[in-house]
Amino acid sequence: MNTTLTVGAALGTVGLLLMPTTTVESEPVEIDWALHGEAPSTVRNETVFHLPGRTSMLVAQRNTYVSSNAVVKTDHKSEEVRAMSKRINHLRTLSDGWVGRGSIAPSSVVLSWLEAHTELLSTVRGASLIPLEDGSVALRWEHENLDFTAEVRPNMTLYTLIDDIDSDDLEEHVEPLTDQALSRFLATHSPV
Amino acid sequence: MTEPDSYPLLTDTDEVLLRQVHPDQMQVTGVPDSSAFMAKQPHNYLLSTRRAAVGAQRAYEDWTVDHDSAGTYGISVGEIDAQGLSAFDDSDDPAMPEGHASVDFRGISESQSKKRARRLRDAAVARGRLHPSDT
Numbered sequence: 494m495n496t497t498l499t500v501g502a503a504l505g506t507v508g509l510l511l512m513p514t515t516t517v518e519s520e521p522v523e524i525d526w527a528l529h530g531e532a533p534s535t536v537r538n539e540t541v542f543h544l545p546g547r548t549s550m551l552v553a554q555r556n557t558y559v560s561s562n563a564v565v566k567t568d569h570k571s572e573e574v575r576a577m578s579k580r581i582n583h584l585r586t587l588s589d590g591w592v593g594r595g596s597i598a599p600s601s602v603v604l605s606w607l608e609a610h611t612e613l614l615s616t617v618r619g620a621s622l623i624p625l626e627d628g629s630v631a632l633r634w635e636h637e638n639l640d641f642t643a644e645v646r647p648n649m650t651l652y653t654l655i656d657d658i659d660s661d662d663l664e665e666h667v668e669p670l671t672d673q674a675l676s677r678f679l680a681t682h683s684p685v
Numbered sequence: 686m687t688e689p690d691s692y693p694l695l696t697d698t699d700e701v702l703l704r705q706v707h708p709d710q711m712q713v714t715g716v717p718d719s720s721a722f723m724a725k726q727p728h729n730y731l732l733s734t735r736r737a738a739v740g741a742q743r744a745y746e747d748w749t750v751d752h753d754s755a756g757t758y759g760i761s762v763g764e765i766d767a768q769g770l771s772a773f774d775d776s777d778d779p780a781m782p783e784g785h786a787s788v789d790f791r792g793i794s795e796s797q798s799k800k801r802a803r804r805l806r807d808a809a810v811a812r813g814r815l816h817p818s819d820t
Contacts, residue, residue, distance in 0.1 A: 584709070592707050593752065594780075595727040621712035627725045633718060640719075640803055656800050665796040 573615040580622050581608050587624060597628040600647035604630070606670065607645060613676060617683045636684045643678055645670060653678050689731065692773040695786060698763030702734035702772060702786055703744040703815065705754040716810050717758060723802030724790045730798075732788035734760075736774065739784040741815035747782060757816040758809040760788075768801040769793075 587598045607614060607622070607630060614622065620634035629652075631644040640656040651674050655664040668674050695702075710721040724732040735744040741757040748754050765772050765788055772788045775781050788805075790798050813819050 587709065591752070592710070593728065593733060595729075597727055619713065621714070621718060623712070623718045623720055624709050625720050625725065626727050631718075631720065633712065642799065652795075654796055654799055656796075656803060658803075661800075663796045663800055 571615065573618075574612050577615045577622065578608070578611050581611065584622070584624050584630065591624070592626050596626040599624045599630050600628040602649070603628065603645050603647055606649075610672065610675065613672070613679065617679055619684065634684070636682065639682075641682050643675060645675075651675055651678070655682070689729075689773065689775065689787065689789065689791075692775045692777070692787075695736075695762045695772045695774060698761060698766060700737045700762045701759040701812070701815075702736060702762065702765070702788070703739060703741055703757050703759055704732070704734045704809065705745065705748045705752070706756060706758055708753050708755045711755050717755070717806055719799060719803035719806040721758075722760065722805040722809065723798050724788070725798075730790040730793075732790060734772070734786050734788060735782070736776075736784040736786050745816045756814040759812050759815050760805045760809050764805060764808040768804055770801060 581604055584599045585601075585604055589598050590596055591598055614620070614632060617632065617634050620632050623631045623633055625631055625644070627647075629644050629646045631642050633643075634641050635658070638658045640654075640658055642652070642654040642656070644652040644654075646652060649670045650667055651670045653666045657663070704722065706717040706721040710718045712718050722732065724730045735747075739747075741759070745754055745757045762772055770788055770790065770793070772786050774786050776783055776785050778785070790801075793801065
């Protein structure tokens with residue numbers, strides 16, 4: 494716990510009300526929330542603050558401070574979900590030709606589907622969402638000397654590949670893109 | 686455009702071909718994704734590289750005039766050969782820049798292309814980024 498007045502910079506006029514402080518480690522975000530009973534000493538993830546005696550909510554900035562007198566509520570969305578959502582939005586900024594003549598930007602159909610399944614995609618620890626030159630987007634990760642690919646394609650198919658890094662073994666599969674197909678592959682092969 | 690099969694194959698196994706990796710082809714672990722070392726249908730299954738004589742810095746600078754790059758990575762002709770692939774110099778193609786070479790993925794199944802691309806990526810990562818230098 495710190496004692497600081499720097500909170501005023503983040504929270505405006507209410508800053509002077511606050512004495513003991515706690516570090517906020519997340520970016521501001523609007524969330525659905527319910528009140529906690531008491532403030533934790535360390536605030537993580539998406540956080541809003543309900544100040545005693547006030548009806549308004551405040552959203553704190555990363556690395557600023559807020560009073561431990563404030564009632565703190567943490568969003569259920571994890572950092573992983575937020576990062577994945579941010580990544581999908583970023584992929585929308587790519588345009589045709591992004592990796593040279595003939596390359597195709599990630600398909601809007603693919604990105605919309607991925608966006609609707611952000612939480613599912615976020616369950617794979619350490620996975621990367623990689624755009625491919627044909628408009629597909631691949632979720633890629635390694636686990637126990639296996640390289641996994643789950644590729645969502647503009648023709649709404651799911652291509653999966655398990656590449657054994659230590660041998661010539663490969664296992665690939667193509668099927669219609671469904672929630673169940675992706676869930677099954679991720680559930681079977683995600684790092685625990 | 687001259688047919689790719691008429692271009693001279695590269696035979697110096699020590700020559701390191703230069704490949705640009707787009708920032709969005711970098712994995713969260715900080716290494717290039719294998720897709721950066723594989724060519725699919727939009728590129729006629731030919732992976733675009735520059736020859737060693739061009740130099741990693743110039744290859745990077747040429748490319749970043751119109752595109753983004755996380756850096757120049759290198760794969761040797763020997764490493765390409767080891768994957769059962771070939772590389773040829775197609776600098777004579779008017780559409781290609783000076784010192785251009787292509788790695789030929791034509792006729793390779795998709796799964797095999799991905800495995801071979803992953804191995805080329807591993808070789809490039811082991812060599813380290815050539816420009817900007819990591820050291």
